[in-house]
Amino acid sequence: MSKQPANIVQILRERGLVVQVSAEAELDEHLTSACRTVYCGFDPTAQSLHIGSLVPLLALRRVQLAGHRPIALAGGATGMIGDPSFKAKERKLNSLEVVGEWTERIKAQVSRFIDFDCGENSAIVANNLDWTQSLDVLTFLRDIGKHFSVNAMIAKESVKQRIEREGEGISFTEFTYMILQSYDFAVLNRQYGCTLQIGGSDQWGNITGGIDLTRRLNQQQVYGLTMPLVTKADGTKFGKTETGTVWLDPSLTSHYAFYQFWINTADADVYKFLRYFTFLDVAEIDAIEERDKSAAGKPQAQGILAREVTKLVHGAEGLAAAERITEALFSGDLSKLTEADFAQLALDGLPTTKKPIAGLSLVDALVSTGLASSNRAAREFIGNGAVNVNGEKVSDPAAVIDPVQAMHGRYFLLRRGKKQFHLLQAE
RNA sequence: GGAGGGGUUCCCGAGUGGCCAAAGGGAUCAGACUGUAAAUCUGACGCGCAAGCUUCGGUGGUUCGAAUCCACCCCCCUCCA
Numbered sequence: 001m002s003k004q005p006a007n008i009v010q011i012l013r014e015r016g017l018v019v020q021v022s023a024e025a026e027l028d029e030h031l032t033s034a035c036r037t038v039y040c041g042f043d044p045t046a047q048s049l050h051i052g053s054l055v056p057l058l059a060l061r062r063v064q065l066a067g068h069r070p071i072a073l074a075g076g077a078t079g080m081i082g083d084p085s086f087k088a089k090e091r092k093l094n095s096l097e098v099v100g101e102w103t104e105r106i107k108a109q110v111s112r113f114i115d116f117d118c119g120e121n122s123a124i125v126a127n128n129l130d131w132t133q134s135l136d137v138l139t140f141l142r143d144i145g146k147h148f149s150v151n152a153m154i155a156k157e158s159v160k161q162r163i164e165r166e167g168e169g170i171s172f173t174e175f176t177y178m179i180l181q182s183y184d185f186a187v188l189n190r191q192y193g194c195t196l197q198i199g200g201s202d203q204w205g206n207i208t209g210g211i212d213l214t215r216r217l218n219q220q221q222v223y224g225l226t227m228p229l230v231t232k233a234d235g236t237k238f239g240k241t242e243t244g245t246v247w248l249d250p251s252l253t254s255h256y257a258f259y260q261f262w263i264n265t266a267d268a269d270v271y272k273f274l275r276y277f278t279f280l281d282v283a284e285i286d287a288i289e290e291r292d293k294s295a296a297g298k299p300q301a302q303g304i305l306a307r308e309v310t311k312l313v314h315g316a317e318g319l320a321a322a323e324r325i326t327e328a329l330f331s332g333d334l335s336k337l338t339e340a341d342f343a344q345l346a347l348d349g350l351p352t353t354k355k356p357i358a359g360l361s362l363v364d365a366l367v368s369t370g371l372a373s374s375n376r377a378a379r380e381f382i383g384n385g386a387v388n389v390n391g392e393k394v395s396d397p398a399a400v401i402d403p404v405q406a407m408h409g410r411y412f413l414l415r416r417g418k419k420q421f422h423l424l425q426a427e
Numbered sequence: 428g429g430a431g432g433g434g435u436u437c438c439c440g441a442g443u444g445g446c447c448a449a450a451g452g453g454a455u456c457a458g459a460c461u462g463u464a465a466a467u468c469u470g471a472c473g474c475g476c477a478a479g480c481u482u483c484g485g486u487g488g489u490u491c492g493a494a495u496c497c498a499c500c501c502c503c504c505u506c507c508a
Contacts, residue, residue: 326463385457
């Protein structure tokens with residue numbers, strides 16, 4: 001039905017998305033000879049995935065586009081344990097109900113990136129709670145645990161700092177995580193013929209554990225591949241903004257905020273990110289880079305990246321909403337905005353506060369909209385000339401919101417610094 | 428169970444009776460410069476307009492005065508059993 005599957009390793013490699021591969025030559029042959037089943041797990045550690053999961057998520061889609069069958073695994077069971085891999089500290093356990101709810105959300109979220117109705121390589125979503133829940137202790141210890149050497153487990157790089165670092169430790173619970181994930185691979189291999197697991201490079205230890213276990217349990221040769229964890233050239237953490245984590249769920253990170261995150265990508269990272277986070281051809285990305293280099297001034301890459309990724313994650317409508325706000329806020333001319341535009345901005349995800357404005361001081365307004373964390377900070381911002389109301393800089397700390405100056409009778413667009421906007425709506 | 432070490436403001440980390448709202452670094456925020464970039468420079472970074480107030484795992488205590496001393500409790504680590 002589908003054409004000869006493409007070598008997904010090759011595809012990932014040319015985008016810089018491969019860190020480790022097991023038995024590469026064999027895997028090449030394995031992947032080009034037939035449609036294979038590939039899995040990647042996502043643990044419910046919050047109510048939504050964030051952009052840190054985007055690389056593996058998109059990789060599953062790449063896998064499918066290459067003609068293979070993707071399985072997105074929601075970690076309903078593993079999420080209750082907590083992956084210790086490269087984590088400096090033991091994590092708090094979340095309750096059963098909470099993890100259960102998160103798992104459902106993550107299943108839905110993951111499902112948007114892969115196709116469930118495309119013939120033999122239609123995607124599958126699974127939940128490892130389905131086979132882990134019923135596992136009893138003795139079976140676990142005798143049939144699964146027996147295949148693991150503690151000596152080998154503590155030698156894993158991923159738990160090294162927890163074992164060696166002074167002042168830290170690892171509970172048996174987290175230490176066991178690797179065994180659960182390994183078992184997942186064996187089960188998926190048995191149930192769906194899954195032969196390749198992909199994940200972030202921090203997953204290498206868990207993946208190789210699964211390869212070994214599958215061989216012992218099922219007498220099957222399976223493979224693993226890891227992708228880079230996204231890093232930024234300046235060394236700061238990827239995926240955070242002044243307002244916190246960039247989530248995939250639009251109720252946690254608006255379309256607009258999501259788009260803005262990508263717009264603000266540093267030059268040093270943007271071409272790499274285009275390869276990581278878009279489906280643009282590598283040659284096309286190189287061409288964009290060439291063009292930006294030869295043209296003086298502002299590069300185009302950030303805009304392309306923001307549009308591509310926002311569209312991938314939030315669809316054409318989400319992108320349109322994000323662009324509407326961006327255009328309105330950063331074009332510099334607010335007078336063009338109609339009353340309907342203002343209403344739309346609020347709907348599109350521009351942070352908005354409705355409150356009575358009679359006698360409201362600018363300081364209060366900044367604090368109540370969250371643009372400043374305290375009165376003192378608000379005064380400082382105003383004194384620094386960092387605050388802007390309806391396009392006009394206000395530098396008097398005693399300033400009061402004047403209802404007469406409202407746009408369309410009730411809107412005030414507050415700006416703090418260059419990029420933080422908030423719509424204040426009179427009530 | 429025993430012995431020892433430790434819990435400081437977002438993070439790391441100094442501070443061992445007053446000069447401590449607490450050194451230093453990082454992160455973050457703002458201003459200047461710019462391209463809603465990077466680098467750099469400047470400033471801010473518990474709350475309060477201020478006087479001052481509330482912080483150093485928790486609770487009590489000693490003291491004119493405690494992050495610093497004492498008691499008990501909770502949590503973490505290391506070694507021994």
